[in-house]
Amino acid sequence: MDVHQEDRYGLYVDLAKLITDCPVAYTGLLDDNRQFFLAKDFNGLLDADEVPRHLTLCQYALGSTQPMIVPDLREHPKLKHNPLVTASPNWVFWGAYPLVTQDGLVLGTLCTVDYKPRSMEPFQIEQMQALANNLTLLVTLQMEERDAVTERMAKLAAYFHRNHPDLRPSELENFLNLCSGQPVNRQELERLAQWGIVALNNNAPDLTAKGREIQAEHGLHAATFRRQALAQRTAVDIEDLFAMID
Numbered sequence: 001m002d003v004h005q006e007d008r009y010g011l012y013v014d015l016a017k018l019i020t021d022c023p024v025a026y027t028g029l030l031d032d033n034r035q036f037f038l039a040k041d042f043n044g045l046l047d048a049d050e051v052p053r054h055l056t057l058c059q060y061a062l063g064s065t066q067p068m069i070v071p072d073l074r075e076h077p078k079l080k081h082n083p084l085v086t087a088s089p090n091w092v093f094w095g096a097y098p099l100v101t102q103d104g105l106v107l108g109t110l111c112t113v114d115y116k117p118r119s120m121e122p123f124q125i126e127q128m129q130a131l132a133n134n135l136t137l138l139v140t141l142q143m144e145e146r147d148a149v150t151e152r153m154a155k156l157a158a159y160f161h162r163n164h165p166d167l168r169p170s171e172l173e174n175f176l177n178l179c180s181g182q183p184v185n186r187q188e189l190e191r192l193a194q195w196g197i198v199a200l201n202n203n204a205p206d207l208t209a210k211g212r213e214i215q216a217e218h219g220l221h222a223a224t225f226r227r228q229a230l231a232q233r234t235a236v237d238i239e240d241l242f243a244m245i246d
Contacts, residue, residue, distance in 0.1 A: 004049070009039035012135045016112050017041065019127045020095065020120065024113035027099070027135060030058060035108070038139075045089040057082055058109045061096035065106065067125055068096040072117040093118045095125075097132035101140055110135055156218045164195060178205060179220040 009027060016025040026040035028050075035058055036050045053059050057079055061068040070076050073085045073094055084091045093114035099107040110132045120128075160167045174188040178198065189205050192198040197211040207215060215221060 006039045008138075009135070010041075012110060012131060013039045013041050015131055016110055016128065019131065020112040020124055022093070022095075022112035022114045022118075024089075024091075025111065026113075027108065027110040028058065029099075029108035029139075030056070030062060035059075038108075042089070055083065057084065057091075057094055058096055058111065061098055061109050061111075062106045065098055065100045065104065067098070067129060068094075069120055069125070070094045071119050090115060092116050095120060095128070097128045099132055099136040099139065101136060107136065107139060152219050156214075156220070159214065159218070164191075167191070175211075176220065178207060178211075179215050 012027055013025045016027075017023070024041060024043050026037055026042065028035045028037040028040075030036075030053060032053065034050050034053050035056045037048070040046075057073075060078060070079060071093060073079045073082070073092055079085060079094070091113050093112075093116065095112045096109045097111070098109055101107060110128070112128070157172070160172060168188075170185075171188050171192060174184045175192060175197070177184045178189070184205055186200060186205060189198045189200060192211075193200045193205075196208055197214065199206050199208050199211075
């Protein structure tokens with residue numbers, strides 16, 4: 001939560017709209033107090049990164065791992081009083097597909113909305129469940145990756161704290177840049193060179209044997225760092241994406 005990555009998750013919202021033919025779709029994570037949107041398309045009628053949990057429709061979808069399909073919110077005994085229904089944007093149809101982890105934890109929802117009553121065909125519900133499952137996998141893999149990175153960084157920080165307690169954050173940053181093959185600031189590597197971790201010569205700075213030992217011990221080889229591709233990618237329409245899947 002609180003990490004804005006609409007470029008990563010926006011495709012799921014677009015696919016949800018295409019599968020269900022709904023004008024509105026969104027996906028978000030919920031905790032005890034709020035719902036944080038990973039991606040959203042509210043058709044220009046809402047603009048928020050998060051909402052209080054007690055104002056959401058999705059709070060009612062967390063009690064089950066099965067989809068919650070409401071053909072007409074105005075007729076639902078609980079949801080008909082929600083401000084999203086009684087006032088602008090006046091939602092009518094709502095479909096919520098829980099994001100369920102392998103151990104049964106519901107992280108949030110993938111939802112579609114319409115301004116008129118409607119129903120979903122069985123194949124649409126099946127495709128939406130598959131889409132929600134794929135989204136959940138992406139979220140959990142990202143969580144696991146961040147946990148692993150955090151653990152490596154904590155061990156590395158502990159190592160330098162024990163052996164070089166006066167190391168500055170900028171020096172540690174440049175050590176990591178050197179490990180990952182990124183540009184470095186030579187001045188920030190001078191003390192690391194004095195400690196025998198980095199070799200400064202006429203060419204580009206490099207790790208010494210001791211530096212490579214630290215790199216290997218903490219899993220900091222360049223191959224473990226994920227980099228963004230700089231090459232331009234050809235845009236793919238959602239319809240083309242479905243065609244490739246078929």
